[in-house]
Amino acid sequence: MGLQIEKVEKRFVWATIGALALGVVAIGYSVTEMGVHLPGHDHRIDPMQVVRGEAAPFDEPGLHELEDGTYEAVIVAQAFSFETGETMTVEDAATGADREIGVLRIPRGATVDIVATSRDVLHGMKILGTNVNVMLIPGHVTRVTHTFDAPAELQLLCTEYCGLGHNQMFAMVVVE
C-alpha cells in the first residue's frame, strides 16, 4: 500500500514548503539588492608570523586611507584586547577604573574594508549597531566591508569565549 497521508496535512506540507521558499527569496533579495554579504574565503596566514609582526597588513594595525578614497581598517585580536593602531582611555564598566583600549577613528561616510585576524585563539568581533559581526580564527583573514554613515561612538565587542578575560575584551569605533 502507498503512504497514507491526510488531505489537509498534504496541503499543510505544501504551504510550509511555500513559506520556506518565500524565506529563501527574501534572503536572495537581501544579498543581491540590499548588499548584505558574509565573509568568505580570503587567505590563510601563519598566526606565529602575526605574533612576530611579520605578516602584512597586520604589522601595521589601524585605519589606512587607500588611493581610491576608501579605507582599510586593520585589526589584530588577542586575549584580551583588539589592536587598532590607536588607544583611548575609557572607564571600565565592571571595576570603574580607567583603562586603555583600542580605538578606530573613522571619518563620517567612509566605506571601510575591515581586515582582521587573531594571534592566539578564536575571537568574535561585533560592532554594536551595525551588521559587522564576524569570527576571527587564527590562521585565517576575515574581511568585511561597512559604510559608517552617522557620527557615533560604537562598542566593538569580542563575541566568542576566548578565556577568563573574555568579558574585558572590547574596543571603540568612533565615527566623527
Add this chain to the structure above:
Amino acid sequence: MSAEAIGIQPPRTGEEQTQRTWLKWHLYLGYIGLAIGGLMGIGQALDRLGIDVYGTAVMNYFQGLTLHGVTLVIVFTFTFSNSWVALAAIRAFDRPLVNTRLVIASTLLSAAGVVLAAIPMLLGNATVLFTMYAPLQASFFFYLGATLLVIGTWVTLAAMLLTRREWKADNPGRATPLAAYMGIVTYIMWSMASVGIAIEMLAFLLPWSLGLIDTVDPLTTRTLFWMSGHPIVYFWLLPVYISWYLVVPQRAGGRLFSDGVVRVVFLMFLLLSTPVGLHHQFTDPGIHQGLKFAHGLMTFGVFLPSMITAFTLMAGLEDGARRRGGTGLVGWIRKLPWGDPVATGQLLAMLGFMLGGISGLIKASYTLNLVVHNTAFVPGHFHLTVGTAVTLSIMALTYWLVPHFTGKALWNRKAALAQVWIYFVGVLIFSRGQIANGIEGQPRRLHASGASFGSEAWALGDLMTGVGGLLMSVAGVLFFVILGQTLRSKQTATLEEQTLEFSEFVHDDRSSPAVLDRLGLWTAAAALLVLAAYIPAFIQQGFDPTSPGFTFF
C-alpha cells in the same frame, strides 16, 4: 490497529529485569547531570540580577558555564536517550535487547565519561565550554570523557540493531515496530553525524592535549565539531519526539493518522540533519559563501519534518480532546489532559518548541543571522529547544519513568503539575529576556557582573533573564524534591501507573510502504548527502595546522 500488545509494561523475564536495572541507573546518571548543570544555572541567573556568586565563590563564571553546558547537553541528554530509547525498543520488540553485556557497557561508558570529564572541569583544567573550540586546550581527560560518552551511544545503537536483526528473522516481511524504528533511525543519524566529533577527538584534540602533536588547524576542528554539533540537536530532540508521538496523544485519548508519515518524518531527519552544519559558521573566515548558502538552504529543509510533526501531533491531540467532549475552534484545548503532569509537561514543551523552532529558522537565515550571531539570542533560542522541548519533556516523562522503574507511586501529582508550569513560565520569561538582548547586540557567554562593557538597552532583558532563570531554578529544586520523595515513598504504583500505552493509528504499519523499512538504503543515502556537503567544504578550506594550544583559564 494491530492486535499486538503496544506500550511499555512491567518486565516479563529475568534478563529483561537485569537490563532495566542498568537502564534505570543510566537514567539516574542523567539526573546527576541535571542537578549539577541546574545548580550552575542558579549562579548565572543571579549574575544577571547583579549578584555575582562566581566572583567570590570557589569557581569562576566560565568554569560554571562549562559545567552547565557539558552536564546538561551532553551528559543529561545522552544518558536519558540511552535509557529511554532502549526501554522503548525492548517493549516494541517485546524481548530483551541482544545482549545484556552491551546494555551494561553503555551504562559504564557513560559513567566513566562523566567522571573523566567532570574532574578536569571541577579542577579548572577544562574551562573551554561545551563547544571546546581549539586552540583553547583542555585537559586530555576532558576530551577522553566526552569521547567515552559518545561511544556509549554507539554501543546502544549496536544493541538495538542486533535486536532488530533477530526480530526480523523471527518476523519475516514485517515492518520494524514503530517505537523501535524511531529510536534506531535516531541513533543511526547520530552515530553517522558523530563521526565528525570522533575524528576531531581521535585525530586532533586527544593527541594534541597529550603532546603527541604540537599544532592543530582551528578551522578544521571547528568544522568537524559543527558537523556533529548541529545534528546533535536532533539527537536531543528525537528521543523526545518518540514520546510526543507515542505517549502524549494516547494520554489525550487521541489517535494518530498514519504510521507511515511518522516513519517518513524520522527518515527526513536521518537524511537532512547532518549536511547543514556550516550554518553555524556563517560568519567564519576561510569558508566560501556558496557553501554557507547551500548548508543554509538544507537547514530550511530540515524544518519540514518538524512542521509535519507539529501538524500530526495537533491533529492527534484534537482528535482526543473532541472524543472527550471538546468542542469549538479552540475550545477543545480545554479538554486536553491538563491534570496529568506527564502529558501537561510535554504539551507545554511543545508550545515552547514552536518559539524555539521559529527562532532557529531566523538563525539559519543566511543574512538575517548577522543581527543575532553569537548574541544572547542564541541561548534564548536553545533554552526553548533543548532547554524546554527536551528538558521539560524529560522532567514530565520522569513522572512516569521513575514509578515504572521502581514500582513506587509518584509522590505528589499536584506538585508535579506545579513544577512543569513554573518551569514553563520561567523559561518563557528567561528566553524573552535573552532574545530581546540578543537583538540589542548583547554577546552570548556573558559574565554580566564582570563585563567591562555594556548597554542600557540590556537592563530589562537582563532582569527578565534573571527572574526567569530563578523561576526555572525553583522548578528544578521542586523536581528533585518530587524525585527524592518518590524514591523514598513506600506507596507502590498501580499496574496502570507503571504502564505506558502507545498511541493508536488510523492507518497502522501494515499500510506503510515496505521501502521505509530498508534502513541500509536510507543510511547509504544519508551518508552520500553528508559526503556531498562536506567533501567540498574540507577541500576548499584546506588543512594547515599552525596553532599551538593556549590555556587562558
